[in-house]
Amino acid sequence: MEQPHELTVEAPRVWDRPAVAVPVLVCLSLVGGRFASFSTEANLYTLGTGGALIWLGLSNRVPRRPAPYRLGAGAAWWALPVVVFGVFEGATFVLAAGDDFPTFSRLADPLLEDRLIRSAAWLAWLSAFWGLVRR
Amino acid sequence: MMRTLAIGGFLASLVLFAAVEWAARREGSRIPTLSDVCAYVMRYEVGSVPVGRIGLFGFWWWLGWHFLAR
Numbered sequence: 624m625e626q627p628h629e630l631t632v633e634a635p636r637v638w639d640r641p642a643v644a645v646p647v648l649v650c651l652s653l654v655g656g657r658f659a660s661f662s663t664e665a666n667l668y669t670l671g672t673g674g675a676l677i678w679l680g681l682s683n684r685v686p687r688r689p690a691p692y693r694l695g696a697g698a699a700w701w702a703l704p705v706v707v708f709g710v711f712e713g714a715t716f717v718l719a720a721g722d723d724f725p726t727f728s729r730l731a732d733p734l735l736e737d738r739l740i741r742s743a744a745w746l747a748w749l750s751a752f753w754g755l756v757r758r
Numbered sequence: 759m760m761r762t763l764a765i766g767g768f769l770a771s772l773v774l775f776a777a778v779e780w781a782a783r784r785e786g787s788r789i790p791t792l793s794d795v796c797a798y799v800m801r802y803e804v805g806s807v808p809v810g811r812i813g814l815f816g817f818w819w820w821l822g823w824h825f826l827a828r
Contacts, residue, residue, distance in 0.1 A: 655826065665827040673819040680815055681808065690797035697789035700781070704774035711767035724760040727768050731825060748822040755818060758797040
């Protein structure tokens with residue numbers, strides 16, 4: 624018997640469930656963490672995974688959570704961390720003082736040489752990307 | 759000295775990001791979460807071109823490439 628539309632709930636697709644998405648993201652991150660900076664593999668892997676996620680995000684293949692129609696005045700609070708980060712990134716970039724007054728990238732580079740931290744960074748990047756695709 | 763200032767500044771901004779997100783997730787908060795802000799930005803379209811979506815995806819892609827491949 625056919626159910627009224629209001630009473631039916633669309634089941635999430637298999638690959639859209641956390642039980643599938645999380646292990647896939649972890650595996651992709653572990654692979655990404657093996658590639659050193661400036662290597663051809665790292666470039667191709669970043670372009671490949673990012674390109675695939677952009678393709679998913681611009682097509683209608685992934686269900687999206689609804690976006691707010693307007694943001695309240697409270698959204699202005701987000702300017703605070705953005706401005707603090709921007710001021711320091713801008714100052715360190717413009718002064719170009721190397722390790723004496725390093726940019727955020729320069730500080731992060733030695734940390735990202737560790738394979739475990741690199742994989743964690745990959746997981747953070749891919750998870751946030753997947754979150755954006757679904758918004 | 760200047761190096762400590764830079765590290766302190768970047769750490770402060772990361773703590774502020776976490777603090778605002780924490781405040782946004784409280785019951786009845788009037789601050790939108792970062793996810794909601796991104797979703798709002800991604801709604802922006804020029805004609806039928808999803809400019810906000812393309813821009814945010816492009817920025818995030820570049821960020822990953824910059825830190826993980828360069």
